[in-house]
Amino acid sequence: MVTKRRTIGGVLPILGTLTAALAFLPAPVRAASEYNLPYGVTPISHAVYRLHMLAFWMMCGIGVVVFGLIFYSIVFHRRSRHPVPAKFHENTVLEIVWTIIPFFILVVLAVPAARLLLRMENLRHPQLTVRITGYQWLWRYTYPRYGINVYSRLSNPSLASVHYGRHLSPYAVPHYLRSVTHPMVLPTGEKIRLLVTGGDVIHAWWVPDFGLQVDGNPGLINAMWIKILKPGVYRGACNQICGWGHGYMPVVVVAKPPAQFLAWVRRWRAAHHGPGAGDFTPKPL
Numbered sequence: 001m002v003t004k005r006r007t008i009g010g011v012l013p014i015l016g017t018l019t020a021a022l023a024f025l026p027a028p029v030r031a032a033s034e035y036n037l038p039y040g041v042t043p044i045s046h047a048v049y050r051l052h053m054l055a056f057w058m059m060c061g062i063g064v065v066v067f068g069l070i071f072y073s074i075v076f077h078r079r080s081r082h083p084v085p086a087k088f089h090e091n092t093v094l095e096i097v098w099t100i101i102p103f104f105i106l107v108v109l110a111v112p113a114a115r116l117l118l119r120m121e122n123l124r125h126p127q128l129t130v131r132i133t134g135y136q137w138l139w140r141y142t143y144p145r146y147g148i149n150v151y152s153r154l155s156n157p158s159l160a161s162v163h164y165g166r167h168l169s170p171y172a173v174p175h176y177l178r179s180v181t182h183p184m185v186l187p188t189g190e191k192i193r194l195l196v197t198g199g200d201v202i203h204a205w206w207v208p209d210f211g212l213q214v215d216g217n218p219g220l221i222n223a224m225w226i227k228i229l230k231p232g233v234y235r236g237a238c239n240q241i242c243g244w245g246h247g248y249m250p251v252v253v254v255a256k257p258p259a260q261f262l263a264w265v266r267r268w269r270a271a272h273h274g275p276g277a278g279d280f281t282p283k284p285l
């Protein structure tokens with residue numbers, strides 16, 4: 001019996017250390033699982049991912065201990081082996097231990113979670129502000145600094161497929177229900193403040209790679225910030241059921257390096273505000 005107890009006592013700390021170490025695996029290994037939360041492309045999404053993995057591995061550790069004890073009891077304390085059950089009641093040491101351990105587990109989770117919440121809410125010193133308004137069923141992106149309004153609707157091939165589904169296979173449409181007429185264009189490497197609101201009912205602007213979702217409530221403005229670390233196309237959707245067209249208002253963000261972003265601003269202004277509008281000096285921050 002003594003040797004058995006020693007074995008269990010030796011295995012638990014090793015298991016704990018292993019599960020904790022797994023949370024610090026390099027990004028490509030973690031990204032290998034497409035079923036997991038995406039690692040994303042913003043500092044916040046990375047922090048959310050790390051917190052998620054910390055909680056995940058802690059739960060795995062707890063699961064191993066709890067189910068291990070259950071199966072140990074089922075196998076080694078089955079009725080055929082111990083026909084007469086032991087008769088004991090309290091065990092003060094055990095009760096103190098199983099109160100203190102969950103307390104520390106909660107502290108280990110609560111401290112980084114609270115720190116991350118504070119970091120998410122730190123809206124100071126943005127380099128760009130974009131207002132996002134959700135409508136039934138499109139998004140409007142307003143860039144006050146550049147005087148630009150972008151209306152972002154489901155792209156025509158996707159729409160055609162919705163209306164004439166029998167004649168146009170969804171499989172023939174690239175990014176079916178995930179592409180828009182005009183994407184939201186944003187610069188990489190800059191702290192962007194997003195002000196989200198609703199123009200009619202409640203919508204939610206959601207891009208998994210940014211690790212955030214912001215509700216757009218009519219009459220209210222919710223603020224959030226992102227810093228996109230990698231140029232690319234990021235897709236999301238409205239994530240608050242807002243009517244029959246809820247599934248037809250995807251979010252598409254194209255992230256470009258700042259110089260290319262400014263070139264897009266100039267092109268957009270020239271195209272929508274007249275030929276001379278492209279040559280302008282942005283208002284200082």
Ligand SMILES: [Cu+2]
Binds near residue numbers: 202204238
């Ligand atoms: Cu919506």
